[in-house]
């Protein structure tokens with residue numbers, strides 16, 4: 001099971017599960033920061049354009065994207081079991097859209 005933290009020094013950020021490729025923990029904006037409002041819809045599922053697999057993230061990560069779209073440099077694909085770039089030139093779109101994750 002993977003979790004989230006708003007502590008940049010959380011040791012889980014550097015731990016990767018060798019079976020799933022998931023980090024033990026993912027960095028998110030704090031509850032207080034996320035409570036200040038979103039500039040994008042809160043979307044939880046994205047598609048890796050390279051392999052076509054949809055991955056659903058936890059709500060705290062989805063809200064972090066909605067609050068600050070450029071927060072992450074990459075995200076996890078459940079099909080590839082690895083992380084790949086997001087952003088304008090990244091490899092992911094929000095499920096059912098052609099909008100790039102992280103843009």
Ligand SMILES: [Zn+2]
Pocket residue numbers: 048050051052053077078079080081
């Ligand atoms: Zn993939």
